[in-house]
Amino acid sequence: MPDTAHQPPYYSNAPVALVIGCGDMGVGCARVLGRRRPLLLADIDSQRLEASVASLADEGYLVSGTECDITDPASVRELAGQLSGVGGVEVLAHVAAVAGAAIGWRRVMEVDLLGAHRVADAVSPAMQPGGxxxxxxxxxxxxCPVDARIESLLDAPLQPGFIDKLAEAFGREPDFLEAYFMAKQGINRLARRLALEWGPRQIRAVSVSPGLINTSMGRTSGAKTPLFDGQGNKHLVTRDVKAAREVPLGRQGSVLEIVDVVDFLASGAASFITGIDIPVDGGSTARLRSLGLISR
Structure with missing residues (x-):
């Protein structure tokens, strides 16, 4: 009788779910995506990466990890080179980001926007039909400001001098939060671009916009967060106060409520959903629209 005690799962040679970023949201995505496919995790922090891989392996996931600095083109190329040996990529979950005003707006752009573009370009050849x-x-x-010049720059952040050109178009150097808003609008636009480029290959692309979510990054990026009062004024308050004032559901969301949406989008149930952004925010975007504070 064959020994099946250590037999690998049926999907062991299937295309991977590639998760970029091993924070709690990234690991949460890995937990839901890894139930049906092998996992490859990538993170700049080798210790956090090793701990995440070990924890998931102990839980029974088929998982491996690779150190990657998404701000370094050579490091991203090295990641891309590894994908040919894993049967391609079925799901790319790009979660990596930075937070905290002390980081500086240029670093926000390097990680949150340029990094995502580098990863998407590098992973594109490995993406599989149905992915x-x-x-x-x-x-x-x-x-993010509705400005054609800014949006044009956000669509091509890998061009030489992008960051200086963005400051010029913005009229000054943005602060951390302004840069964060622009970087994330760039992510939404990237998803739309990829949906058009990858559609003929039967590959989808979507962005997911969490609102006020109770994550470790959110909790550690500052005890106070901005509250917009509807009259153009901004005050610093605790996250609980912000949730009570700005979220119609009256609370912060959970990591689980984000990763469940990611799991749905990666499933066959979402096979005709592509090229859009999905806010998961307890109604806060609807509130901002009702107050005339956003026009997107």
């Missing part, structure tokens, strides 16, 4: 890219954005994307 999908799910790019994690933010409802802050809807607060």
């Amino acid at each position: 999908v890219a799910v790019l994690i954005s933010s409802t802050g994307s809807y607060q």
Whole structure:
């Protein structure tokens, strides 16, 4: 009788779910996506990467990891080179991002926008028919200025001098939050572009915009967060106060409520959904529209 104690799961040679970023939302995405496919995790932090891979492996997932700095073109090319050996990519979940005003607006652009473009370009040849890219954005994307010159730059962030050109188009150097809003609008636009480019290959692309979510990054990026009062004024308040004032459901969302949407979008049930952004925000975007604070 054959020994099946260590027999690999039926999907062991299937295309992978590639998860970029091993924060709690990235690992949450890995947990739902890895139930039906092998996992490949990528993160700049080798210790966090190793801990995430070990934890998921202990839970029974078929998982491997690779260190990758998405701001470094050579590191992203190295990641792309590994994909030919894993049977391609069925799901790309791009979660990596930075937070906190102390980081600086240029770093926000390097990680949140340029990094995502580098990954998408590098992974494109490995994406398999029936696959999908799910790019994690933010409802802050809807607060990006509606400006054709800025949007044109956000569509091509890998061009030489992009960051300086963006500051010129914006009229000054943006602060962290303004840069974050623009970077995330760039993510939404990237998903739309990929949907058009990859559609003939039967590959989908969508962005997901979390609202106020109770994540470790959100909790550690600052005890205070901006509250917009509907009259153009901004105050710093706790996340609980912001949720009570700005979210119609009156609370923060959970990581699980985001990753369940990612799981749906990666499934056959979402096979005709592509080229859109999906806010998961408890109604906060609807509130901003009702107050005339956003026009997207």
